[in-house]
Amino acid sequence: MYKNQANQKGFVLWFTGLSQAGKTSVGNRVHQILKEKGLKLERLDGDIVRQSLSKDLGFSKKDRDENIRRITMVARLLSKNNIGVICSFISPYRKIRDMARRETNNFIEVFCNAPLGICEKRDKKGLYQKARRGEILNFTGVSDPYESPQTPEIELRTDQESIEESTNKIIKYLEENSFI
Amino acid sequence: MYKNQANQKGFVLWFTGLSQAGKTSVGNRVHQILKEKGLKLERLDGDIVRQSLSKDLGFSKKDRDENIRRITMVARLLSKNNIGVICSFISPYRKIRDMARRETNNFIEVFCNAPLGICEKRDKKGLYQKARRGEILNFTGVSDPYESPQTPEIELRTDQESIEESTNKIIKYLEENSFI
Numbered sequence: 001m002y003k004n005q006a007n008q009k010g011f012v013l014w015f016t017g018l019s020q021a022g023k024t025s026v027g028n029r030v031h032q033i034l035k036e037k038g039l040k041l042e043r044l045d046g047d048i049v050r051q052s053l054s055k056d057l058g059f060s061k062k063d064r065d066e067n068i069r070r071i072t073m074v075a076r077l078l079s080k081n082n083i084g085v086i087c088s089f090i091s092p093y094r095k096i097r098d099m100a101r102r103e104t105n106n107f108i109e110v111f112c113n114a115p116l117g118i119c120e121k122r123d124k125k126g127l128y129q130k131a132r133r134g135e136i137l138n139f140t141g142v143s144d145p146y147e148s149p150q151t152p153e154i155e156l157r158t159d160q161e162s163i164e165e166s167t168n169k170i171i172k173y174l175e176e177n178s179f180i
Numbered sequence: 181m182y183k184n185q186a187n188q189k190g191f192v193l194w195f196t197g198l199s200q201a202g203k204t205s206v207g208n209r210v211h212q213i214l215k216e217k218g219l220k221l222e223r224l225d226g227d228i229v230r231q232s233l234s235k236d237l238g239f240s241k242k243d244r245d246e247n248i249r250r251i252t253m254v255a256r257l258l259s260k261n262n263i264g265v266i267c268s269f270i271s272p273y274r275k276i277r278d279m280a281r282r283e284t285n286n287f288i289e290v291f292c293n294a295p296l297g298i299c300e301k302r303d304k305k306g307l308y309q310k311a312r313r314g315e316i317l318n319f320t321g322v323s324d325p326y327e328s329p330q331t332p333e334i335e336l337r338t339d340q341e342s343i344e345e346s347t348n349k350i351i352k353y354l355e356e357n358s359f360i
Contacts, residue, residue, distance in 0.1 A: 052253055073232055083261050
């Protein structure tokens with residue numbers, strides 16, 4: 001049984017992890033399933049936000065933090081109005097993720113956990129290669145740190161699970177916690 | 181008869197006008213009345229946005245336009261999810277206001293029209309004085325242009341009307357157009 005739109009609680013599914021760890025792939029699939037259930041949803045994704053809300057920002061720690069601050073403001077306004085927000089951002093710094101957690105309603109941290117070597121092998125966009133050659137600076141996992149979540153609500157082992165298996169973990173969590 | 185929350189349509193009440201023209205005062209009163217009717221609402225206001233979403237931006241035309249672009253993104257996400265958004269921004273440039281109109285659902289331009297001399301006399305914060313002395317640059321009406329709306333949905337003559345009269349004009353518009 002799923003709640004209908006009128007009863008929907010707001011939440012923020014916050015996907016964090018390295019580039020190519022599966023944040024967007026799993027996020028897209030979850031979005032599709034929840035949309036079919038009639039939930040009100042919004043997606044906030046790295047590439048899109050970087051072209052709109054944060055097009056002035058780079059990838060220094062200061063700029064990354066500012067990017068997450070702006071996104072958090074949007075996610076806060078949406079989640080408190082009972083909308084489900086699906087956020088996919090590398091968001092490598094623990095402190096600013098915890099800020100996003102405090103500022104929004106029902107923050108659900110989804111750690112897309114895959115070893116760097118696996119992410120680097122996937123490297124569809126050739127970004128790791130460029131980072132290794134020094135053509136991209138401040139690249140998470142190569143020249144910038146990634147601070148893993150210590151107690152994420154959900155951990156996906158995207159090197160071992162299929163997209164479908166990862167998606168099911170999230171749907172199960174949302175069901176067990178009465179979000180759907 | 182007012183619609184309940186479940187039937188609510190999203191809209192954007194966009195207050196534009198000079199500093200001290202009454203944008204925030206009327207916006208606050210409208211917000212209060214609509215809140216009492218049970219509507220889902222969010223306020224986006226110059227001072228607050230300048231301290232959060234746009235704290236890197238100044239008051240050049242380029243920065244003002246970027247500020248409105250970011251606000252529009254937020255207003256778009258909220259209005260398409262059936263939330264009423266009350267925006268109070270000087271927003272002096274016609275072209276970017278028209279962009280906000282195109283990008284959001286049910287954009288209602290509210291022109292807070294009061295002569296510069298009246299706004300300057302009110303000058304509670306002493307901003308016009310500072311602008312006249314050259315201590316603030318790019319100040320709308322003094323050293324920066326204000327492009328009046330040509331066909332606003334609602335025009336308030338805040339030099340001649342009380343806050344209550346201005347507020348009633350807006351409530352009447354919302355009723356006649358089935359937003360409440």
